[in-house]
Amino acid sequence: MCGIVAYKGDKDASKVIRDGLKTLEYRGYDSWGIATTDDSVIDVIKNIGKVSETYDSNLKISNNGSNKGIGHTRWATHGGVTKENAHPHLSQNGKIAVVHNGIIENFQEQRTFLKKQNFSFLSDTDTETIPNTIEYHMGRGYDFVEAAKRSFEHMDGQYAVVALNHDGKIVAIRREAPLVLGIGLNNEIFIASDVTAFLEHTKNVIFLEENDMVIVDGSFEIFNLYENCVVERPISRIDWDNEAAKKGDFDHFFMKEILEQADVINRIANIEQSIITDTVFDIKAAKGVYIVACGTAAYACMSGLYLFSKLAKMHINFCVASEFEHFKHFLTEDSLIIAISQSGETADTLSAIRAAKSKGSKVISITNMVGSSIMRESDKSILQKAGPEICVLSTKSYTSQLAIIALIVYEMDGHFDEGIASLRELSRYIYYLTSKNSRDFIKSLSEKLKDVEHIYLLGRNLQYPTALEAALKIKEVSYIHAEAYAGGELKHGNIALISEGTPCIIFTSDQTEKAILSNAMEVKARGAFVIGLGPKDNEIFDFFIKVRDAGDLNPIVQIIPMQILAYQLALLRNCDPDKPRNLAKSVTVK
Numbered sequence: 001m002c003g004i005v006a007y008k009g010d011k012d013a014s015k016v017i018r019d020g021l022k023t024l025e026y027r028g029y030d031s032w033g034i035a036t037t038d039d040s041v042i043d044v045i046k047n048i049g050k051v052s053e054t055y056d057s058n059l060k061i062s063n064n065g066s067n068k069g070i071g072h073t074r075w076a077t078h079g080g081v082t083k084e085n086a087h088p089h090l091s092q093n094g095k096i097a098v099v100h101n102g103i104i105e106n107f108q109e110q111r112t113f114l115k116k117q118n119f120s121f122l123s124d125t126d127t128e129t130i131p132n133t134i135e136y137h138m139g140r141g142y143d144f145v146e147a148a149k150r151s152f153e154h155m156d157g158q159y160a161v162v163a164l165n166h167d168g169k170i171v172a173i174r175r176e177a178p179l180v181l182g183i184g185l186n187n188e189i190f191i192a193s194d195v196t197a198f199l200e201h202t203k204n205v206i207f208l209e210e211n212d213m214v215i216v217d218g219s220f221e222i223f224n225l226y227e228n229c230v231v232e233r234p235i236s237r238i239d240w241d242n243e244a245a246k247k248g249d250f251d252h253f254f255m256k257e258i259l260e261q262a263d264v265i266n267r268i269a270n271i272e273q274s275i276i277t278d279t280v281f282d283i284k285a286a287k288g289v290y291i292v293a294c295g296t297a298a299y300a301c302m303s304g305l306y307l308f309s310k311l312a313k314m315h316i317n318f319c320v321a322s323e324f325e326h327f328k329h330f331l332t333e334d335s336l337i338i339a340i341s342q343s344g345e346t347a348d349t350l351s352a353i354r355a356a357k358s359k360g361s362k363v364i365s366i367t368n369m370v371g372s373s374i375m376r377e378s379d380k381s382i383l384q385k386a387g388p389e390i391c392v393l394s395t396k397s398y399t400s401q402l403a404i405i406a407l408i409v410y411e412m413d414g415h416f417d418e419g420i421a422s423l424r425e426l427s428r429y430i431y432y433l434t435s436k437n438s439r440d441f442i443k444s445l446s447e448k449l450k451d452v453e454h455i456y457l458l459g460r461n462l463q464y465p466t467a468l469e470a471a472l473k474i475k476e477v478s479y480i481h482a483e484a485y486a487g488g489e490l491k492h493g494n495i496a497l498i499s500e501g502t503p504c505i506i507f508t509s510d511q512t513e514k515a516i517l518s519n520a521m522e523v524k525a526r527g528a529f530v531i532g533l534g535p536k537d538n539e540i541f542d543f544f545i546k547v548r549d550a551g552d553l554n555p556i557v558q559i560i561p562m563q564i565l566a567y568q569l570a571l572l573r574n575c576d577p578d579k580p581r582n583l584a585k586s587v588t589v590k
């Protein structure tokens with residue numbers, strides 16, 4: 001959470017940083033700020049709201065044209081959403097500016113200590129202790145870099161920090177929170193929470209290791225605080241197209257990313273079989289397989305449970321990552337954990353991985369972010385190849401996770417080639433599902449639902465996790481309360497919520513038709529407005545969305561009309577489809 005961008009080069013730093021922050025807004029967008037220096041005086045501009053709503057004219061700060069600076073887009077943890085709490089924060093003497101992502105666990109202690117040294121604080125944040133601690137050490141005769149080192153050594157927690165000194169030096173540290181270094185032409189240096197912030201300037205990246213401290217002064221150097229020496233880190237080349245992280249002609253990333261799903265599924269159909277075979281080997285060798293993730297990725301895992309059971313004839317255990325450590329007692333060196341995360345930085349998923357590692361278990365991750373913490377802490381990784389997903393809501397990353405899980409299971413069942421063929425076929429069908437006609441049809445449903453307070457969704461078998469994911473999509477972007485149940489659970493209490501006109505979305509499939517239709521009848525009998533989604537229409541349905549039966553791949557196709565519905569509902573209810581309230585894409589705090 002929170003996005004960081006720092007720049008040193010020959011361009012106008014405030015603009016480079018502002019543009020970088022725009023692409024990082026998915027990490028947090030309640031306030032933003034930029035600090036630049038002309039090698040003498042630091043200027044800070046901050047505001048509440050989204051940096052993408054800032055015009056160039058608002059960026060004019062006194063040292064215009066400065067080519068060194070740091071910036072931040074915030075998702076509040078310590079302290080409310082106010083201009084004072086927005087980053088960058090200055091040291092008391094105004095000579096050091098700091099941006100920060102994560103949590104400084106011992107900040108209260110540090111604050112109390114600094115107050116005793118006559119430091120005063122302007123914000124409620126943990127961040128403000130950082131520049132003041134650096135100033136404190138500089139006051140004892142250390143230079144900026146040494147003072148920063150000493151400060152970081154005494155800061156507990158998970159964080160990424162970048163500090164700018166008034167003379168133009170920059171230091172940054174990565175400690176359990178993402179931070180990457182971009183190396184541009186002519187000694188240009190970028191430091192950011194992820195590569196999308198500088199992709200249009202450079203694709204040459206250094207993924208920092210834990211406790212790496214970057215020192216930028218002319219050129220750059222990496223000093224590892226644990227190893228206590230200068231270290232060399234390899235430069236990797238990112239193969240993402242820089243247009244992929246831009247909106248292009250679309251109004252929102254949400255719709256752009258929904259439409260990209262046909263290509264993403266096709267890309268996965270071109271995956272090297274050996275990657276999947278290798279994973280299957282580990283699964284077969286393991287004594288106990290656990291699959292963990294959060295949010296949407298967790299629903300992809302749930303679909304996986306059904307597929308493993310049916311096709312691989314194997315039981316795997318599922319747990320939301322945030323609860324996993326309470327089950328770690330079962331783990332042994334022979335256990336295998338499959339962790340799924342689009343961002344590769346989700347704190348809850350990372351702690352599940354660490355819990356597993358602490359028991360000596362093996363970890364395979366499925367992630368979209370090369371070089372991410374989850375990828376680096378796993379024994380092996382499968383890359384989702386979904387391309388940058390900028391909208392806070394997961395869409396293409398979800399369907400790519402489903403496709404990869406399906407391929408693993410097909411391979412276990414000895415039907416990898418058939419799996420690939422089915423994905424190719426599905427990719428063509430997704431073009432149809434996302435076509436303008438299909439979208440307009442869903443729009444007519446969103447107009448009927450735009451003012452409702454509740455939507456209930458029912459599914460059985462693979463359609464149950466799909467219903468859960470559809471409910472999450474509707475909730476997080478339109479703020480309509482949506483709740484999903486396994487069809488059979490309806491009569492165990494939830495049916496009490498159904499009354500005249502309550503919208504109920506029923507996910508059907510050839511396999512589950514009979515049972516789910518009886519649930520549809522039960523809600524219909526209580527006056528529900530019944531929306532069917534699946535291969536066959538039925539007279540019970542007041543509205544029907546036809547989606548062909550894709551069998552074991554139903555979760556991939558059935559979610560797409562629901563993503564479109566969520567998008568349309570957001571538009572009709574004047575909600576921001578890319579940046580829903582209170583959410584951040586990369587949830588790097590527990």
Ligand code: M6R
Pocket residue numbers: 294295296297340341342343344345346349392393394395476583585586587
């Ligand atoms: O990056 P991750 O896949 O680990 O993220 C997990 C969840 O935070 C994420 O799926 C979240 O639920 C999205 N808002 C869903 O749209």
